[in-house]
Amino acid sequence: MLSCFFKLTPIVISFYTFGTLFHCLYISANQRPSIKATITRMSNTPAYYRLDGAASSLLLSNHTQVPAVAWLGDRLEADVDGAMLANHEDSALAFANLDARAPLDIFPQLSTGYMGSPALAGYRQNAPVAHSFSTKHIEQTGQLLVVVLEDVKSQLEVVQKIALDSKSDVCTVSTSLKNAGSTDYRVDWLASATLPLPNHFSDCISQHGRWGLENQSYRRAIGPGRIDISNQHGRTGHEHGPNLICASADLSVDHGDALFVHLGWSGNYSFRIERLHDGTAYLQCGVLLGPGEEVVAPGAVLTCPTAYFTIGHGLNQCTQRFHSFARQHILPAWTRTPRPIHANSWEALYFDLNDNDLKALVDAAATIGAERFVLDDGWFPARRTDEAGLGDWTVDKHVFPHGLTPLVEHVRSHNMQFGLWFEPEMVNPDSDLFRKHPEWVLHYAGIETPLARGQLVLDVAREDVSNYLFNCISSLVSEYSIDYIKWDMNRDLVLPGDGLSPRSSKQPQAVYALMQRLIDTHPTLQIESCSSGGARTDFGVLKQTGRVWTSDNIDPIARGTIQQGFARFFPPEVMGAHVGHKEAHLTGRSTNLHTRAIIALQGQFGFELDARVLNKDDVTTLHHYTQLYKQHRSWLSNAIYWQLPTSDNLLLASGLVSTSGEDALFSILLLDSLKTTRPGCQRLRGLAKTQRYRVSLASSNIDQLDPFNKAMPAWCRNSIVSSGELIMNIGIPLPVMPPQSAILVYCALEVN
Ligand code: DGJ
Numbered sequence: 001m002l003s004c005f006f007k008l009t010p011i012v013i014s015f016y017t018f019g020t021l022f023h024c025l026y027i028s029a030n031q032r033p034s035i036k037a038t039i040t041r042m043s044n045t046p047a048y049y050r051l052d053g054a055a056s057s058l059l060l061s062n063h064t065q066v067p068a069v070a071w072l073g074d075r076l077e078a079d080v081d082g083a084m085l086a087n088h089e090d091s092a093l094a095f096a097n098l099d100a101r102a103p104l105d106i107f108p109q110l111s112t113g114y115m116g117s118p119a120l121a122g123y124r125q126n127a128p129v130a131h132s133f134s135t136k137h138i139e140q141t142g143q144l145l146v147v148v149l150e151d152v153k154s155q156l157e158v159v160q161k162i163a164l165d166s167k168s169d170v171c172t173v174s175t176s177l178k179n180a181g182s183t184d185y186r187v188d189w190l191a192s193a194t195l196p197l198p199n200h201f202s203d204c205i206s207q208h209g210r211w212g213l214e215n216q217s218y219r220r221a222i223g224p225g226r227i228d229i230s231n232q233h234g235r236t237g238h239e240h241g242p243n244l245i246c247a248s249a250d251l252s253v254d255h256g257d258a259l260f261v262h263l264g265w266s267g268n269y270s271f272r273i274e275r276l277h278d279g280t281a282y283l284q285c286g287v288l289l290g291p292g293e294e295v296v297a298p299g300a301v302l303t304c305p306t307a308y309f310t311i312g313h314g315l316n317q318c319t320q321r322f323h324s325f326a327r328q329h330i331l332p333a334w335t336r337t338p339r340p341i342h343a344n345s346w347e348a349l350y351f352d353l354n355d356n357d358l359k360a361l362v363d364a365a366a367t368i369g370a371e372r373f374v375l376d377d378g379w380f381p382a383r384r385t386d387e388a389g390l391g392d393w394t395v396d397k398h399v400f401p402h403g404l405t406p407l408v409e410h411v412r413s414h415n416m417q418f419g420l421w422f423e424p425e426m427v428n429p430d431s432d433l434f435r436k437h438p439e440w441v442l443h444y445a446g447i448e449t450p451l452a453r454g455q456l457v458l459d460v461a462r463e464d465v466s467n468y469l470f471n472c473i474s475s476l477v478s479e480y481s482i483d484y485i486k487w488d489m490n491r492d493l494v495l496p497g498d499g500l501s502p503r504s505s506k507q508p509q510a511v512y513a514l515m516q517r518l519i520d521t522h523p524t525l526q527i528e529s530c531s532s533g534g535a536r537t538d539f540g541v542l543k544q545t546g547r548v549w550t551s552d553n554i555d556p557i558a559r560g561t562i563q564q565g566f567a568r569f570f571p572p573e574v575m576g577a578h579v580g581h582k583e584a585h586l587t588g589r590s591t592n593l594h595t596r597a598i599i600a601l602q603g604q605f606g607f608e609l610d611a612r613v614l615n616k617d618d619v620t621t622l623h624h625y626t627q628l629y630k631q632h633r634s635w636l637s638n639a640i641y642w643q644l645p646t647s648d649n650l651l652l653a654s655g656l657v658s659t660s661g662e663d664a665l666f667s668i669l670l671l672d673s674l675k676t677t678r679p680g681c682q683r684l685r686g687l688a689k690t691q692r693y694r695v696s697l698a699s700s701n702i703d704q705l706d707p708f709n710k711a712m713p714a715w716c717r718n719s720i721v722s723s724g725e726l727i728m729n730i731g732i733p734l735p736v737m738p739p740q741s742a743i744l745v746y747c748a749l750e751v752n
Helices: 002-030 035-042 082-089 314-330 355-367 405-413 432-436 463-480 506-521 556-569 593-600 616-636 702-708 724-729
Strands: 048-052 056-061 068-074 120-124 134-141 144-151 156-164 171-179 185-197 201-210 213-221 227-231 240-248 257-263 269-275 281-287 294-296 301-303 307-313 342-344 372-375 417-422 484-487 526-529 575-579 604-607 640-643 651-657 663-670 692-697 720-723 741-749
Touching: 048 134, 048 156, 056 082, 056 156, 056 307, 068 082, 068 185, 068 307, 171 185, 171 294, 185 257, 185 269, 185 307, 201 556, 213 556, 227 240, 240 269, 240 281, 240 556, 257 269, 257 281, 257 314, 294 301, 307 314, 314 556, 314 640, 342 355, 342 575, 355 372, 355 405, 372 484, 405 417, 417 463, 463 506, 506 526, 556 575, 556 593, 556 640, 556 651, 556 663, 575 593, 593 616, 593 663, 593 741, 604 616, 616 663, 692 724, 702 741, 720 724
Parallel strands: 342 372, 342 604, 372 417, 417 484, 484 526, 575 604
Antiparallel strands: 048 056, 056 068, 120 185, 134 144, 144 156, 156 171, 171 301, 171 307, 185 281, 185 294, 201 213, 201 240, 227 269, 240 257, 257 307, 269 281, 640 651, 651 663, 663 741, 692 720, 692 741
């Protein structure tokens, strides 16, 4: 990109005259005293900066007091020059407005006449500060732009690092604020990113939910008034995911334009979307701070969590970009290897643990193909219910008189890995830890913190707390050579304080640091992020964890939309997906074993059932799916995800296609009875148009389907061969499926 800049320099210089003139007019209208120096500096800088990815370009124009995103979208093929760009930015100015255009730049501020949410709000010495930042310096190094803004009057400096990943086309913005003054600066709001929305973006799709029903998409119009989606749960939360899509009205899986934005943060946050009175619209996101929560001392720097975004065509393209970015830059390296099949003890035994039952469960799980056994909650002292024990991280000698060694050895005798559940941030008042250190919990003096699941939250940002947790966990990891930790977090943070001051934004960082310390000490240790299911799912925690327990709801019918929502931003191999009991514990719904297994195959496959009570047919069925998973998992851990367009909302369909294009598995779930007698054809995606594929039914449920079909499409019994183009355009004829059933379709590239 530097070469591009040098090439354009002569044109750019002629433009500066215009740029400077514009600034002079603009400034005099607003009577800003400190700008002159800024103009002098700006006239030595180019009028715009350009980042190019594989399919996207980002143009940052430097015509205004603070740079603005002039273009983010399809990769620009032609050269751009500053004069050209300025013509596009020279928008009309209507009457009854300010006398100058209020810029919608990367760090919008009220002092310019901008009427939206400012990038920064804060106080110095108890007086609110009116900010007036301007560009001090911009530097481009390869795919990275570093923009330095300064506000001389309020003695603050902002650095924004904007990067475009050339492979995935995902951009990142990281914002930090330096207090260059001699008194504390109290931050009320500091946006991680503010992005302009293209004019034709009329819709916004956010993700919401509750315990047991995460990641439900909600689409609304960007109408008048600000949309503010604020999470105050102190974790990513079930209620509002940090994932947002702004889009054109015609957005579908294949078509339409979409901006995907994600904030990599496991704490409180706000997403603000607004169309202003002048027609411009923006999206802003950042950490939601409590009053007085972030005080930046003189000389100190506050860095915001990174915001991630891309603009593409159709949901699938943006999703695939996010997956590609996460695989390259976020996830731990072990996620790139084939994922082992899990068996988890929770829904099989809950708190009713003993060596014999656990060993029998391990035996049964091994029979159906499990490769890692995870001992869930209940193994530490007094943990016979969820009212006691959290915080006392030693093995309960009443339940395990010889420690965990006999169980771990049993697990290893099956050549399985061993995983253990922890909930490190939590403490029950009924625990030795709390009796010894009541002062370690997050609280406000004089206010009783409400319990949730009978537990309180430890102030992990305290060094003594963090050291205690590290020592407990690390010694168990060493003693039992633990391969894997399921790291749970089962309550919201309510008024988290250290007694006097708020602590909620410190907590996520302290948890990340504790996880990282454990990983550094035990480099092969793998950690899963769980939070009453999927309430801690974001790029912040995924840097340490690499797997999420997607939801406590294992009912495959509910799971269909939960997993689809998850996979919209996060790669499917990160998504823990288990085959549960016939009657789902969270919904009471009974489903066929094939349906449960097919839906679990969308993510990292595993079991969460009492495998001891499976009958012979069930074992044979599960064998089929574990073999299938093992056969394909080498490419599944890097597969390209496609949500499929369906002809009816009752059909949920998605597929995973290998990066080589040689293999593809598509799952099709029918949520309820269709209104038509025939289900029609299902169009697949991701295949090479001109190649031939052998299409077959990979699920072993032909007998389940048979009674509902007077005639079954030929491919269901014997594979057929067709071109990628026909499979994607006409689609494959679906068999008649009973309600709440699923099928799995395998497409294999035909060699010759
Ligand atoms: C909540 C998790 O989501 C469950 O999977 C299980 O681990 C329980 N906590 C244990 O208390």
